[in-house]
Amino acid sequence: MSTTSRMGNGLAISPEKDLAMFADMASKGKHLDGVAMLGHGWRFTDGAPEDAVFDLAYEGSASSDYFDIFQAAGWTPVLSLGDTHIFKAAPGTPPIHVGTDSRREELARNRDRYLRYSATTVVAFVLVILGIGMTSWNAGLEVVLVVVFYVPVVYTVFPLVGYWRRLNTLDRSR
Numbered sequence: 001m002s003t004t005s006r007m008g009n010g011l012a013i014s015p016e017k018d019l020a021m022f023a024d025m026a027s028k029g030k031h032l033d034g035v036a037m038l039g040h041g042w043r044f045t046d047g048a049p050e051d052a053v054f055d056l057a058y059e060g061s062a063s064s065d066y067f068d069i070f071q072a073a074g075w076t077p078v079l080s081l082g083d084t085h086i087f088k089a090a091p092g093t094p095p096i097h098v099g100t101d102s103r104r105e106e107l108a109r110n111r112d113r114y115l116r117y118s119a120t121t122v123v124a125f126v127l128v129i130l131g132i133g134m135t136s137w138n139a140g141l142e143v144v145l146v147v148v149f150y151v152p153v154v155y156t157v158f159p160l161v162g163y164w165r166r167l168n169t170l171d172r173s174r
Contacts, residue, residue, distance in 0.1 A: 004044045005036035011084060012110070012159035015056060018042070022054040022078075022086070032078050032086065052088040055096040058106045059083055070096070100170055107167040114160035121152040 006025070009017040021042070022032050030044035032054075055075070059066055060083040067077050067085075075087035075096060087096065097103040128149045132142050 002046045003033075003036075004030050004046075005041050006044065007037070007041045010158065010162060011056065012114075012162035014162070019054040019056065019086075022088070023052055026050050026052045026054075026088070034079065035081065051091055053091050053093065054078070054086060054088050056084060056086050057096050058110055059085060100173070104167065104170055107163050107170065111160065111163040111167055114156055114163055117156040118153070118160045121149075121156045125149045125153050 004025075006021060009015075009021075011018055025032065025044050027049055029047055029049040031047045031050075032042055033045045034043040035041070036043035057070070062080065062083070062085060070077065070087055073096075074093040075089045077085060078088050079086045097106075128145050132145065137145075
């Protein structure tokens, strides 16, 4: 079975682009089956072409009942990544989020969680920078420390900005 990888746009930043890519790939017989490229993209396996729409929902403690509810509504679970669950359905299936309240609640919950993550990583990064400024370590070690502590900042602050932006957009459209 052949696999294909595609870069993602970021489910926190612009999920609509990734969801559209999943639908386009499915129409070409490429089915989403995982994460590729160290978490920076998506992996697809070959199969029969299908006409499908994709959506996502966030639930930290998803049980089998949680997935049964979606399946009863016509949505098939495709992939779960932590508390992010990607579903597919036939075109015309009622959307996962009928109103903006459930979407808003999910976005607010994710924004608050990433706010905590971002605060922690930014504080750790600042402490490392201050520590480097107060000591004279090997330059190579300093670079490694900066990079090691900067990467989590990027991976927490960018999703925070994405969730915040999407939440503000949703609030303005009310």
